[in-house]
Amino acid sequence: MVVQTMDRPKVAEKIECNVVKPQITVFHCINALSNAALLDYDNCDIESVKLPCSSMSRELVFLKAFESGADAVVVLVCPENSCRYLQGSLRTAKRVNRVKKLLDEIGLDGRRINLYNIHNGDVRAAEKIIENTLTDLAFLGPNPAA
Amino acid sequence: MITGEQKPLAEIKAKVKGYKKILVLGCGTCVKTCFAGGEDEVATLASALRLSFKKDGQTIKVEEQTIERQCEDEFIKEAAAKIAGVEAVVSLACGAGVQMVASRFPGVPLLPGVNTTFIGILEKPGLFTEKCLGCGNCIVDVFGGICPISRCAKKLFNGPCGGSSNGKCEVNAETECAWQLIVDKAISSGQLEKLAEYVPPKDWSASNAGGPRKLVREDHVI
Amino acid sequence: MNGSHLQQILDRGQFAVTAEVGPPRGSNVEAVRLKAAKIKGYVDAVNVTDNQTAIVRMSSIAGCAHLVQMGLEPVMQMVTRDRNRIALQSDIMGAYSLGIRNMVCLSGDHQSFGNQPGALNVFDIDSMHLINTVKTMRDSGKDMSGFELNEAPKMFIGAAENPFADPFEYRVIRLAKKVSAGADFIQTQCVYDMKRFKDWIIQARDRGLTEKVHILAGVTPLKSARMAKYMATKVSGITIPEAIIKRMEGVTKEQAAAEGIKICLETIQELRQLKGVHGIHIMAIEWEEKVPEIVQSAGLYPRPSLK
Numbered sequence: 001m002v003v004q005t006m007d008r009p010k011v012a013e014k015i016e017c018n019v020v021k022p023q024i025t026v027f028h029c030i031n032a033l034s035n036a037a038l039l040d041y042d043n044c045d046i047e048s049v050k051l052p053c054s055s056m057s058r059e060l061v062f063l064k065a066f067e068s069g070a071d072a073v074v075v076l077v078c079p080e081n082s083c084r085y086l087q088g089s090l091r092t093a094k095r096v097n098r099v100k101k102l103l104d105e106i107g108l109d110g111r112r113i114n115l116y117n118i119h120n121g122d123v124r125a126a127e128k129i130i131e132n133t134l135t136d137l138a139f140l141g142p143n144p145a146a
Numbered sequence: 147m148i149t150g151e152q153k154p155l156a157e158i159k160a161k162v163k164g165y166k167k168i169l170v171l172g173c174g175t176c177v178k179t180c181f182a183g184g185e186d187e188v189a190t191l192a193s194a195l196r197l198s199f200k201k202d203g204q205t206i207k208v209e210e211q212t213i214e215r216q217c218e219d220e221f222i223k224e225a226a227a228k229i230a231g232v233e234a235v236v237s238l239a240c241g242a243g244v245q246m247v248a249s250r251f252p253g254v255p256l257l258p259g260v261n262t263t264f265i266g267i268l269e270k271p272g273l274f275t276e277k278c279l280g281c282g283n284c285i286v287d288v289f290g291g292i293c294p295i296s297r298c299a300k301k302l303f304n305g306p307c308g309g310s311s312n313g314k315c316e317v318n319a320e321t322e323c324a325w326q327l328i329v330d331k332a333i334s335s336g337q338l339e340k341l342a343e344y345v346p347p348k349d350w351s352a353s354n355a356g357g358p359r360k361l362v363r364e365d366h367v368i
Numbered sequence: 369m370n371g372s373h374l375q376q377i378l379d380r381g382q383f384a385v386t387a388e389v390g391p392p393r394g395s396n397v398e399a400v401r402l403k404a405a406k407i408k409g410y411v412d413a414v415n416v417t418d419n420q421t422a423i424v425r426m427s428s429i430a431g432c433a434h435l436v437q438m439g440l441e442p443v444m445q446m447v448t449r450d451r452n453r454i455a456l457q458s459d460i461m462g463a464y465s466l467g468i469r470n471m472v473c474l475s476g477d478h479q480s481f482g483n484q485p486g487a488l489n490v491f492d493i494d495s496m497h498l499i500n501t502v503k504t505m506r507d508s509g510k511d512m513s514g515f516e517l518n519e520a521p522k523m524f525i526g527a528a529e530n531p532f533a534d535p536f537e538y539r540v541i542r543l544a545k546k547v548s549a550g551a552d553f554i555q556t557q558c559v560y561d562m563k564r565f566k567d568w569i570i571q572a573r574d575r576g577l578t579e580k581v582h583i584l585a586g587v588t589p590l591k592s593a594r595m596a597k598y599m600a601t602k603v604s605g606i607t608i609p610e611a612i613i614k615r616m617e618g619v620t621k622e623q624a625a626a627e628g629i630k631i632c633l634e635t636i637q638e639l640r641q642l643k644g645v646h647g648i649h650i651m652a653i654e655w656e657e658k659v660p661e662i663v664q665s666a667g668l669y670p671r672p673s674l675k
Binding site for chain 2: 448449453475476477478480481489491492493494495496497500512528529530533534535537538541542544545548549557604605
């Protein structure tokens with residue numbers, strides 16, 4: 001985790017007093033986004049996990065991401081009905097839903113993990129997703145179990 | 147197989163509160179197949195507990211281990227080392243496994259993490275249904291292969307009751323009426339008139355109603 | 369009281385009228401008396417329900433005993449949901465000793481419908497077994513273990529059948545089973561769908577059942593359009609044709625009760641024409657005050673006396 005010190009006036013300007021750089025873990029199917037390094041942000045740390053198909057993920061790995069300090073988890077999958085392994089992205093969606101409920105039960109807020117369908121190589125869409133996630137985090141605050 | 151469902155996280159958390167070091171012990175047989183207590187579920191629960199306690203500003207050390215079965219000593223002894231090093235064990239086995247581990251390790255609190263439910267089958271991926279109550283005297287052939295004891299809410303031997311509607315049970319609109327199935331089977335095999343025969347009352351003494359049961363195979367006792 | 373009054377009426381070939389009352393949810397005997405007073409003289413016998421819809425009430429056996437005291441003829445309903453064979457046989461003997469001469473054998477609504485759904489159900493035996501058990505106790509003087517009873521309970525045995533439940537093709541076969549098991553009379557679920565009821569009675573006639581058992585057709589007067597729609601959709605085993613619901617919806621709220629009674633009387637008229645129907649069973653639960661009006665308007669008053 002990188003602690004970024006900010007000038008007092010800038011801190012006062014922020015809506016949420018969030019002095020810590022948010023950490024987002026991105027799980028991505030290589031058919032949806034080939035390389036997360038394409039996403040380049042100064043104001044957050046992005047950890048990425050490359051998968052041959054998003055369905056190679058399990059609930060456990062999403063929780064491990066939070067145990068490792070992630071404030072939010074983004075799961076990028078191929079558009080509906082376009083999974084090259086047919087049902088992969090569908091299964092991933094169901095797992096993400098389960099983890100959302102589990103996060104609520106844990107008390108971390110299920111809104112920290114979300115699944116998005118993007119077209120192959122649509123980096124702009126991926127960047128928009130990161131921007132939205134940061135906005136969410138300004139509201140949700142950092143991971144209280146980090 | 148025996149099916150069960152993992153208890154809600156809040157309930158398990160309440161049980162382990164106060165302990166500094168626990169073991170989540172999984173079982174690789176029945177509860178693994180119904181996604182309640184296998185290795186994956188053990189790891190997920192352990193992670194969820196750590197996150198939950200950390201969020202409260204507390205720490206808990208959660209050990210993880212899964213053995214083949216918790217209903218046989220041969221496998222239970224593999225967990226001895228880890229059990230010795232913790233204050234409490236959360237077992238994700240069925241009720242039988244939980245009790246056996248508890249009896250073999252009487253010094254350590256044994257907390258059940260799974261609600262054992264029924265003997266059933268996997269109808270299709272993700273759907274398990276109850277099929278058998280272990281009555282001790284199987285006569286499913288009388289009913290065309292459909293057991294009215296486990297699948298009729300009123301255990302009728304001469305059903306159906308007046309609440310059967312559109313092939314569904316009055317108790318739950320999603321539950322199939324066992325007697326509709328029995329009648330349908332009889333019709334399709336040309337045996338409807340056979341169902342006009344009176345089926346006499348059950349002798350329940352061979353079931354759990356007659357007292358807790360055991361099975362002894364002398365040929366295996368050395 | 370010696371024999372069953374209801375049995376004598378039916379055996380003499382007279383059209384019988386029975387009704388139904390639910391005991392109070394408490395020990396208030398006056399509540400039983402009030403209900404009974406409303407229908408006394410207008411029916412040949414009255415059913416007392418047994419924790420109907422699994423809601424805990426004063427027991428049927430107690431309700432029936434009070435009715436005997438009041439000079440009415442009770443029909444004890446007995447479900448197999450709450451008592452095992454030991455308790456059931458015991459209660460049958462006790463009921464007979466209290467002057468109760470008629471009983472109806474039922475499985476009972478599942479406990480999940482009631483106000484104590486966490487209760488463990490019994491269902492040691494089913495309604496078919498219960499019919500057979502009472503018959504054996506009556507005719508052989510023996511209980512289920514073969515033990516010779518110190519005075520046999522000579523009950524007039526009833527059962528229920530639902531011509532409107534599924535599976536339809538099996539309903540008459542099951543009726544035949546109940547007759548073989550020992551049923552003397554049958555009370556059916558309330559009739560609105562006359563076509564389906566006629567289909568059923570014709571099948572019963574074809575199997576010779578109407579000569580072996582007395583069938584009493586159930587009737588329930590509708591109070592309102594809301595009641596009609598509720599029963600049609602929420603109560604399993606009851607079928608109400610669209611035409612009847614439309615009739616109830618087609619009148620004002622003030623006229624609804626009268627329309628409901630009118631439909632009930634038309635139903636009774638049609639039922640009386642059907643060969644094989646030997647009586648009616650009026651289930652006007654919590655509307656017992658309408659029973660005298662229905663019986664009189666249907667031309668069934670006064671009831672035959674046996675003196």
